[in-house]
Amino acid sequence: MAEKAKFKCLRCGHEYEDKYTPKVPQERTCPKCLSNSVRRIEEKRKA
């Protein structure tokens, strides 16, 4: 079920890919600055 998704760190701006399971909240840590302000960015927005 785990898919890949893009994430963006709202602290340092770093963008990266990571595993992602829809609807299961997960603790995320930016690999660059170690912040937890990591947001998933949807690439193709379903309009």
Next chain:
Amino acid sequence: MEDEKLRIGVFVCDCGLNIAGTVDCEAVAKFAETLDDVEAVVRNKYTCADPGQNEIKKAIAEHKLNRVVVASCTPKIHEPTFRQCVADAGLNPYLFEMANLREQCSWVHQDEKEKATEKAKDLVKSAVARSRVLEPQIESEVAVTKAALVIGGGMAGIQAALDLADAGHKVYLVEKEPSIGGIMAALDKTYPTMDCSI
């Protein structure tokens, strides 16, 4: 209760030099006096000590305070102390509020005395604002099941379980392994007495 006029007492603690060494407590106290509904402001050297607590009790009686704000250390240490103190003076303990001027101000801004004092004022202001809308609460009591569970049957678990059992309590001792004793059972002799472990 609703229409009762607010009468807030603010107690600013020096904590020796722990707070007063960085924060200008006099300025904070002066500032507190300017806040709405504040009836009494008292400075203490150590609010948590008996003399400090007595001052709180005295002020509650004298000024008919119905809210108490203590600006001192973290609520994680002394909230229970002060709740008890105001309760002793007849005030509902939930009408008490704390501002953390030590762990989260004086100790972490030691080189910025002025800014720390400004922050301290803000913290007091915020605590006072919160205190205005506090409501009395009644704590509920629940009965305690008179039994204990001890997880782990090593040295420590056995000792704790036996002490509790000797004190007359029912104890369940749960051990993962087929027999108790833990790591200790695998030792030959033990220090400092150099005797057998079993």
Next chain:
Amino acid sequence: MMDAGRHQNLTLLAYSEVEHVTGYIGNFNVKIRKKARYVNEDECTACADCVESCPVSVPDEYQQGFSSRKAIYIQLPQAVPSAYLIDMDNCLGNNPIACGKCKDACEKECIDFDMQDEIIDIEVGAIIVAAGMDVYDPSEMDEFGYRSYENVITSMEFERLICAGGPTEGHFVRPTDYKLPKRISFIQCVGSRSSKNGNKYCSNICCMNTIKDTLLLKDHYPDVQSKVFYIDIRAFGKGFEDLFMRSKESGVQYIRGIPGDVWEDPKTKNLLLSVEDTTIGKVQVHESDLVVLSVGVEPRKDMKKLQHLLTLSNSVDGFLLESHPKLKPVDAPTRGIFYAGCVESPKDIKDSVTQASAAAARASIILNAGKVEIEAITAIIDTDKCNYCGVCARVCPYNAITAPDRKSGVYPTIIQAACAGCGTCASECVQDAITMRHFKDDQIIAQVDAILEENNMDKIVAFACNWCSYAGGDLAGTSRLQYPTNVRLIRTMCSGRVDEKFIIHAFKKGAPLVLLSGCHFADCHYISAVTWTQRRVERLWNKLERLGIRPERLQLEWISAAEGQKFAKVMRELEEMRKKVTDKEVKETMEILAKDEEKAKAKKAKQAAAG
């Protein structure tokens, strides 16, 4: 140990595991799985008749694998309970046609291959966690040759070899030739005090354990020459220095320096250690018949599971975090739970016993009192506002809310005794039908307003949960870590209490930056409340973006009570971010949110008019 098996107030559940814990101080409900032994524990007399008949032989864990045991076995002769068990992973006779030899051998007919795991439900008022520790496994490091050379053993293995009840019946021999080793080297701090291998902390017990071992050797084998390689000897307890002196006087050599390399002479199987003696600054090579690695202590491998079971946190070293390091060293942050022994930190027997007695006394206070007061911070519901959506019942980590039923008009009810006060339901309820006592909406909003009334541009509004991030902030204070003054903390019991509207309100009042902080997922004091915080923040980031507000202005951070360093670091970083938020941006945000509020109001009015 024997006493524990006999005491009338004590129920011993060996070979059992705690599976589930619910409830709160005074009233914990615990589910325990008592694993099947396949031998009737009460009937077995440990006569050992069965053992001879068992055809299976496996390494004996208790003897550190130096000898073997059968599939039907007892851990040690003095075991309590004194009963055999069958290790089903190795037994052939699960299906009795295949073997079942032991069953025939047992006269008392104690053996039952159909025995099932038993689930036991108990109720207790207090819990003492004494789950112990693990011993460091030096296989991961190679410099001392533990994996490669048989004559390099750990201190735990040493214990079994020298023990009269051990595999060699107390004849101390080395693994390769079963001869008495004449020269023994002890290497200290293996897996301790190292940032490379094992753990950074001092394991507390290994120095004294080695000193004890050298004395044991002197006692049994006066000719054996022991050398101890150490960083420094920590003999700080009562009577410890005496033992150390005795060991030195008996001729044990103490050499300050840890071997850089250990290699084997393939012919003699002796070991060569090259060490810099730091007292003289010279590298020397020592030859030894046996090397004993004085291994450290670490948190149990299953610690996370245990923490999750009881909602406990750990300190940086991985051991369980106490309520207060000086004033409440035996109490867990969760009321009604206490620590004894090495789950809390590495300690020797005396300290473990001391802490255990303290824990028992602390637990007794509650049990004797017979009642406890529950803080008045629970949720209450205003059914007039409720529209039966049921979200509260779904999000409550404690199942403290019964689900509503629209059809029959049944409102949700909140079981006060089960509510822990995390506030997640109150934050998730769109109808605002739930009030948290002592953490009401207006009480929190009042704090936000007070903070932002003046000089709003200078301030960072931060929400922190009582147990972790607020405690982490306190630790930064206790450790005197300095950070910028701009942050203003608002404490709630759990980050789950932080309602969307508090954050929006803060932006509306001109906050340049808002931080929401809580416990790491594994540390959450309210089981899973923090996962709802995460969801809420993700929702808010989307909302902010939709409204044209930079989502970056809402920051999220998980900070544990042990992470004072992280707290200070986050505060420094946030201050840098705050400086970059312009007056103009904040004003725009305030306008956007004011407009959005108008729109929402108009919509509501329209709905009211229509409905």
